[in-house]
Amino acid sequence: MSESRWHVSPLMLQLIDVAVAVTLFFVALDGLMDAQAQNYLRSPQPYLGWHPQDNGLLSLAAAATTLPVILRRRWPLPAWALTTLGQVYSMGPVLHIQDSGLTIGGLAAYLLCLYTVSARHGWTVSIVVGAASTVWAAAHADADIVLPLLVPAVVAVGRFAQARRRTLARLETQAEQALAAQAVAEERLRIARELHDVVAHHMSAIAIQAEAVRIQADGDAVLLAAGLADVRAVSLEALSDMRQIVGALREAAPPGLERLAELVESARAAGLTVEVSGPPDGIAAETGAAAYRIVQEALSNAMRHAPGSAVSVKVRRTDAALLVHVANRPPARPPTSGGEGGHGLKGMRERVTLLGGTLEAGPTPEGGFAVTASLPDRRTP
Incomplete structure (x- = not known):
């Protein structure tokens, strides 16, 4: 290994992923509660003294969209699938809070898992997952075109990271x-x-x-x-x-x-x-x-x-x-x-x-x- 590269133990990487997932969970939960408040204020007779409350469904939705980040290094593809299902759940009628159900925390977790898939798997898996993610983003981003363009960009960055990692490994092998x-x-x-x-x-x-x-x-x-x-x-x-x-x-x-x-x-x-x-x-x-x-x-x-x-x-x-x-x-x-x-x-x-x-x-x-x-x-x- 090159001395110029950082050496982080697998346990430390796992702890970092746990910290990131927990942080994104609270960000997503805050976003869902804010969306719940906005949805209530659009009701016919809103009560100004009302405050958003988590009845368990919001925490479940936030956990489903963010906690799979913990699994992304060992099981990248299942982690991406779980975040996708979490996004579908948060958009379901059971929450009754907003049309898209997308939050900053959930979206960040989704894109992070997508990046890991493209950085760890081959071209076939990356293209299939990237295409499915792009279609999903286009279908649920309303008039916003940023998300449909962001998904292929994340996939491209993951592919570049994989190519760079392989190049560095080859150069290190040659140096050794x-x-x-x-x-x-x-x-x-x-x-x-x-x-x-x-x-x-x-x-x-x-x-x-x-x-x-x-x-x-x-x-x-x-x-x-x-x-x-x-x-x-x-x-x-x-x-x-x-x-x-x-x-x-x-x-x-x-x-x-x-x-x-x-x-x-x-x-x-x-x-x-x-x-x-x-x-x-x-x-x-x-x-x-x-x-x-x-x-x-x-x-x-x-x-x-x-x-x-x-x-x-x-x-x-x-x-x-x-x-x-x-x-x-x-x-x-x-x-x-x-x-x-x-x-x-x-x-x-x-x-x-x-x-x-x-x-x-x-x-x-x-x-x-x-x-x-x-x-x-x-x-x-």
Whole structure:
């Protein structure tokens, strides 16, 4: 539903109809009593001290023409039929008050029920009911042509209201479908980003660690077995993370800075020398998840492009932001990767932009590389 439209509960609508029906009842009753007085004053010998009195017939006529308004939303056609019968009764000879028996209250109730029929039913019912109402109005409106013209106008307004309601419903459905498609696209992008972060980090760690094992073992079976065990542990961790993302991405919360120690241990196992400062407590989940991914991508880049280097990871809080700074020194040995760029920095910038932060990344004067992100501070209690 559109936020610009009012949302009224069915009970409230029913209470409004009850209030309208009761108001029209008293208006119609007053009109009938006034008509009774006018009819008496036209008698041959009127008594000037006479006052109109309701002997029950006037209230019955007023109720018959107005109270069906209460039923108009649930049963539009029966409500219109009841108001029609009420008008016939009020015009009957039993009242002996006026020729037409029409009152402002009764006429308003009749037209309101007629409008509801045309607004709720199809063209066939609307045309039949509108034609019958027009014939009835022409037959009982004496020389007044307003009522016969008013009936088709009310039917036209009801048809217009129905067409507008259907158009709004169609537009709302289209808007909901567009939002759903946008949500699917955003979810796909988030899944792709999560998979990239996990796969890139762990695959880099496995590749660098395997190379380090080959160099460090140098033919020693014991060192080779220990190194391969570490590679196997990193591989199993990668599989676990990917299962978590692919199998339960919607339900599981993304990793945050509470897993920073695991991330650092993985980088150290791949041959990096990592020093950590932070993180502070009370970081919001979305900010912590973004900071975690930034550190993860920065360490992955260090593994690929600066193997064996010393890396400094600092996560601290300022007055208005959470600062994440990851800097690596020049590589201790030549990188095994080709050095081509990937999507890591782009993904980091997207995460930071979504949170309204800033990101700076580039080489350092010492020959290393540094990433500095400033994320809005959304503290948790």
